[in-house]
Amino acid sequence: MSLSRREMAEIVARDIPDGSYVNLGIGQPTMVADHLRPDSGVTLHTENGMLGMGRPATGGEIDPDLTNAGKQPVTELPGASYFHHADSFAMMRGGHLDICIMGAFQVSATGDLANWSTGAPDAIPAVGGAMDLAIGAKQVFVMMSLFAKDGQPKLVPECTYPLTGRGCVSRVYTDVATFAVGSDGVRIVETFGITVDELISRIGVPLVSSPFP
Amino acid sequence: MSLSRREMAEIVARDIPDGSYVNLGIGQPTMVADHLRPDSGVTLHTENGMLGMGRPATGGEIDPDLTNAGKQPVTELPGASYFHHADSFAMMRGGHLDICIMGAFQVSATGDLANWSTGAPDAIPAVGGAMDLAIGAKQVFVMMSLFAKDGQPKLVPECTYPLTGRGCVSRVYTDVATFAVGSDGVRIVETFGITVDELISRIGVPLVSSPFP
Amino acid sequence: MEAGAAVSVIKDGDTVLVGGFGMAGMPVELIDALIGHGAGDLTIVSNNAGNGDTGLAALLAAGRVRKVVCSFPRQADSWVFDRLYRAGRIELEVVPQGNLAERLRAAGAGIGAFFTPTGAGTPLADGKESRVIDGREYILEYPIRGDVALIRAHVADRLGNLVYRKTARNFGPVMATAAAVTIAQVARIVEAGELDPEVIVTPAIYVDRLVPVEVPA
Amino acid sequence: MEAGAAVSVIKDGDTVLVGGFGMAGMPVELIDALIGHGAGDLTIVSNNAGNGDTGLAALLAAGRVRKVVCSFPRQADSWVFDRLYRAGRIELEVVPQGNLAERLRAAGAGIGAFFTPTGAGTPLADGKESRVIDGREYILEYPIRGDVALIRAHVADRLGNLVYRKTARNFGPVMATAAAVTIAQVARIVEAGELDPEVIVTPAIYVDRLVPVEVPA
Numbered sequence: 001m002s003l004s005r006r007e008m009a010e011i012v013a014r015d016i017p018d019g020s021y022v023n024l025g026i027g028q029p030t031m032v033a034d035h036l037r038p039d040s041g042v043t044l045h046t047e048n049g050m051l052g053m054g055r056p057a058t059g060g061e062i063d064p065d066l067t068n069a070g071k072q073p074v075t076e077l078p079g080a081s082y083f084h085h086a087d088s089f090a091m092m093r094g095g096h097l098d099i100c101i102m103g104a105f106q107v108s109a110t111g112d113l114a115n116w117s118t119g120a121p122d123a124i125p126a127v128g129g130a131m132d133l134a135i136g137a138k139q140v141f142v143m144m145s146l147f148a149k150d151g152q153p154k155l156v157p158e159c160t161y162p163l164t165g166r167g168c169v170s171r172v173y174t175d176v177a178t179f180a181v182g183s184d185g186v187r188i189v190e191t192f193g194i195t196v197d198e199l200i201s202r203i204g205v206p207l208v209s210s211p212f213p
Numbered sequence: 214m215s216l217s218r219r220e221m222a223e224i225v226a227r228d229i230p231d232g233s234y235v236n237l238g239i240g241q242p243t244m245v246a247d248h249l250r251p252d253s254g255v256t257l258h259t260e261n262g263m264l265g266m267g268r269p270a271t272g273g274e275i276d277p278d279l280t281n282a283g284k285q286p287v288t289e290l291p292g293a294s295y296f297h298h299a300d301s302f303a304m305m306r307g308g309h310l311d312i313c314i315m316g317a318f319q320v321s322a323t324g325d326l327a328n329w330s331t332g333a334p335d336a337i338p339a340v341g342g343a344m345d346l347a348i349g350a351k352q353v354f355v356m357m358s359l360f361a362k363d364g365q366p367k368l369v370p371e372c373t374y375p376l377t378g379r380g381c382v383s384r385v386y387t388d389v390a391t392f393a394v395g396s397d398g399v400r401i402v403e404t405f406g407i408t409v410d411e412l413i414s415r416i417g418v419p420l421v422s423s424p425f426p
Numbered sequence: 427m428e429a430g431a432a433v434s435v436i437k438d439g440d441t442v443l444v445g446g447f448g449m450a451g452m453p454v455e456l457i458d459a460l461i462g463h464g465a466g467d468l469t470i471v472s473n474n475a476g477n478g479d480t481g482l483a484a485l486l487a488a489g490r491v492r493k494v495v496c497s498f499p500r501q502a503d504s505w506v507f508d509r510l511y512r513a514g515r516i517e518l519e520v521v522p523q524g525n526l527a528e529r530l531r532a533a534g535a536g537i538g539a540f541f542t543p544t545g546a547g548t549p550l551a552d553g554k555e556s557r558v559i560d561g562r563e564y565i566l567e568y569p570i571r572g573d574v575a576l577i578r579a580h581v582a583d584r585l586g587n588l589v590y591r592k593t594a595r596n597f598g599p600v601m602a603t604a605a606a607v608t609i610a611q612v613a614r615i616v617e618a619g620e621l622d623p624e625v626i627v628t629p630a631i632y633v634d635r636l637v638p639v640e641v642p643a
Numbered sequence: 644m645e646a647g648a649a650v651s652v653i654k655d656g657d658t659v660l661v662g663g664f665g666m667a668g669m670p671v672e673l674i675d676a677l678i679g680h681g682a683g684d685l686t687i688v689s690n691n692a693g694n695g696d697t698g699l700a701a702l703l704a705a706g707r708v709r710k711v712v713c714s715f716p717r718q719a720d721s722w723v724f725d726r727l728y729r730a731g732r733i734e735l736e737v738v739p740q741g742n743l744a745e746r747l748r749a750a751g752a753g754i755g756a757f758f759t760p761t762g763a764g765t766p767l768a769d770g771k772e773s774r775v776i777d778g779r780e781y782i783l784e785y786p787i788r789g790d791v792a793l794i795r796a797h798v799a800d801r802l803g804n805l806v807y808r809k810t811a812r813n814f815g816p817v818m819a820t821a822a823a824v825t826i827a828q829v830a831r832i833v834e835a836g837e838l839d840p841e842v843i844v845t846p847a848i849y850v851d852r853l854v855p856v857e858v859p860a
Contacts, residue, residue, distance in 0.1 A: 260741075280667050345739050379764035
C-alpha cells in the first residue's frame with residue numbers, strides 16, 4: 001500500500017543520520033521533525049535565523065519573536081543560537097547544512113528541482129528561500145506524491161515548470177517509492193505498494209532497480 | 214615655525230567634527246587620540262574588531278585580548294562593541310567611518326596615496342590594512358612631514374612609490390602646511406613657518422593659495 | 427525621538443528597507459508613522475509585501491509604493507499587494523531570500539557585486555551575467571542600497587548600539603548597514619555601557635535615529 | 644579532546660587557517676600540537692607570519708610551511724619568516740587585510756567571487772580582473788578555503804557553540820566558516836544551554852573539535 005504523509009515523514013526521518021544539521025522546508029517537510037528521536041542529535045536550522053529549533057510552541061510558550069520559516073511559533077532547544085539573515089543564508093549557501101528537505105512540483109532525472117512556480121501566466125511570482133535551500137545543503141531530499149492529481153508523474157525526464165535549482169536533488173521520497181538521484185541516473189531505493197515494473201511503466205524516466213550503493 | 218608631531222596631532226584633532234567615527238592608523242596618527250576632547254563624542258574604530266576604543270592600557274589594565282591595530286594594549290569605553298574581522302572591514306569598506314587618518318610616504322596632487330611600500334627590490338611586501346583604510350572612509354586624512362630626509366617633497370605630481378589607493382586622500386597635514394585635495398587640485402589651507410611662495414617653489418605640485426571653501 | 431519626526435527624513439521616491447520576517451521584527455509603528463508622514467513613490471525592500479490590512483499592507487493600500495523588492499509577496503493574507511499587482515499598479519522584483527540578504531550586506535560592506543550560485547539556471551537569472559567558477563555556475567548580483575532603513579530591535583543604548591530578540595533579528599542587522607539613514611524602533615533605551623560590548627549585534631555606527639515603542643506586556 | 648589528537652586530521656599539503664591578530668586570538672597550543680604532529684608542505688593563512696620564535700614562527704622554523712598567505716608578514720620580530728623568505732625557502736601571497744577577511748567569509752558563505760574596491764589601482768591588483776561599477780573601480784577576488792582552521796575562542800558549549808573575548812575575536816569567526824574541519828581551543832567548555840543563544844558568535848555547525856586549554860590566571 002502507498003504511504004500516508006505521516007509514513008513518508010517517518011521514512012525520511014529514518015534516513016537522517018544522527019548528528020545532522022537539517023533544514024525542513026515549509027509544509028510537508030516540517031512533519032519530519034515529529035519523527036526524529038530526541039537523542040538523535042539532529043539540529044534543525046530555520047532560515048529566518050536560528051539553529052536548534054524545537055517543536056511548535058503552544059499556549060503560553062508562543063512568542064511572536066520566535067517563529068519558523070513558515071512564520072509559525074516554535075520553541076528553542078538548549079544549545080540553540082540566533083543569527084541574522086545574511087549569516088543564516090551564508091550558512092546555507094556555504095554548504096554547511098547536511099540536508100535540506102523540500103516539497104516539489106517536479107524533479108527531473110538529473111536532479112533539477114521545480115517547486116516555486118507553476119509558470120501560470122497570472123501567478124504572482126514568489127520564491128522565498130526555495131532557491132537558496134535548493135543549492136544550500138550537502139544533500140537535498142524532496143518529499144512529494146509521485147503522481148499529480150491528474151495522474152501525471154512528477155518525476156520527469158526534464159522539468160516543464162520553472163526551475164528552482166539545477167542538479168541539486170539527491171533523494172526523492174514519494175508515497176509509492178523512494179528514489180536516489182545520482183550522476184548515473186535515477187535508482188529505485190524502495191517501493192511501497194507498487195511493483196518496479198509498474199513504476200517503470202508509469203514514469204517516463206529510465207529507472208535502475210538495483211539497490212543504491 | 215614648523216609644527217612638532219604633537220602640534221600636528223592637535224591640528225588634526227581640531228579638524229575632526231564632534232560625533233565622528235574615526236580610525237587612527239598605526240604610528241603618528243595614534244597621537245591624535247590624546248588631543249580629542251572627552252566630550253567630543255568622537256568614537257574610535259580599530260580594524261581588529263572594535264568601536265569605542267579607549268586610551269592605551271597600563272599596569273593592571275593590560276589585557277592581551279584587548280589591543281589596537283598596532284597590537285598595543287588599549288582600554289574599552291562605555292558603549293564599545295566588538296565584532297569579527299569580516300564585519301570590521303565591511304564597516305570600513307562600506308564607507309561608514311567618517312575619517313581615517315594615516316601616515317604616508319607620498320601623496321599625489323590627485324589624492325593618490327603611497328604608504329605601504331617603498332618598492333625597494335629586497336623589501337618584504339606587507340600591506341596590513343592600509344589599502345582597506347585608504348578606500349574605507351568618507352574622508353582620508355594624511356599626516357606626514359612635507360619633506361623627506363633628503364629634502365624631496367612627499368606631496369608630488371604623481372607617486373613614484375607603489376600605490377596604496379587611488380584618489381582617496383582629502384586632507385594632508387604636514388609640519389609646514391595643511392593641504393586640501395579636491396577635484397580641482399590642491400589648496401593650501403594653512404601654513405606654519407613657511408610662506409606660500411616658498412611652498413610653491415619647493416613643491417612641484419601646482420598649489421592654490423585661496424582658502425578652501 | 428518620536429516616530430513621526432524620525433520618519434520625516436523619508437522623501438518622495440526614496441528606497442526604504444523594511445525589516446521583519448512576517449511580523450517578527452516588523453517595525454509596525456515606524457511604518458504607521460510613514461503612512462502619516464505622506465511620502466510616496468517609494469520603493470520598498472522587505473522580505474514580504476504586506477499582510478492583512480495593517481503595516482506594509484496599509485502603506486501599499488495608501489498608494490505610496492511604486493515598487494516592491496521582496497522574496498515572497500504572495501501569502502494567504504497578501505490581498506492588498508495581490509490586488510495592486512494584478513491591476514498593474516505596482517512593480518515587483520522577486521529576489522531569492524538569501525540573495526536579498528546578501529545584496530543588502532554587499533551594500534553595507536562596500537562590495538561592488540558578487541557571484542552567487544542561488545538562482546543559477548532558473549528564470550530569476552534571466553538577463554543576469556553568469557559565470558562558471560570551479561565547475562559551478564554562479565550569477566552576478568549587485569548591492570541593494572536604501573535611502574532609509576526602518577527596523578525593529580529589542581534594546582538600544584543611547585549611542586545606538588542594538589540587540590535583538592530571537593528570530594526577530596532577521597533582516598535588521600543587514601538593513602541597518604545598507605541604508606544612508608537607519609531608524610530603529612526599540613522596546614527600551616538604556617545608558618551607554620549598560621549593554622555588554624560582546625553581545626551588541628548592530629554597532630551604533632549603523633544607527634541614526636532611535637524610536638522607543640512600548641511593548642504591550 | 645587533546646590538542647595532539649585534534650590536529651592529527653591535518654595532512655601534508657593542507658591549507659591551514661590560523662586565527663589571531665598578533666597574540667590576541669592566536670591558538671598557540673594548537674600550533675604547538677601541529678608542530679609535534681609533523682605534517683608538512685603546509686599553506687598557512689593567517690594575518691601575520693609569526694612573531695619571535697614560538698607559535699607560527701616555530702612552525703615555519705621547523706620547515707613545515709611551503710607558503711604563507713597573510714596581510715602583514717614583516718614585523719619587528721618576524722625574523723624567522725624574514726630569513727626563510729630571503730632565502731627563497733617560503734612562498735608569500737600578500738593580501739590586504741580586509742580582502743583576506745572577506746575572501747575567507749566568501750569561502751564560508753558560498754560566494755564564488757566578489758568585486759572589492761580594496762587594492763584597485765595598486766600593484767596588488769596586478770593580474771587580477773577589474774571592473775568599473777557605478778564609476779568606481781573594483782577588483783575580483785576569490786574565496787580562500789581551508790582544509791583545517793585552528794582558532795582560539797573563549798568559552799564553548801559541548802555542542803561547539805563559541806563566544807570570544809574582546810579583540811581576540813578577530814579572524815576566528817570567519818575562519819571557522821571557511822574550513823572543512825574547524826578546531827577551536829577554548830578556556831572553558833560548558834553544558835549546552837549555558838550560553839545565551841543571543842550571544843553565540845560562532846554557531847556549533849562550524850566547529851568540529853574542541854580543545855580545552857587552561858588559561859593561566
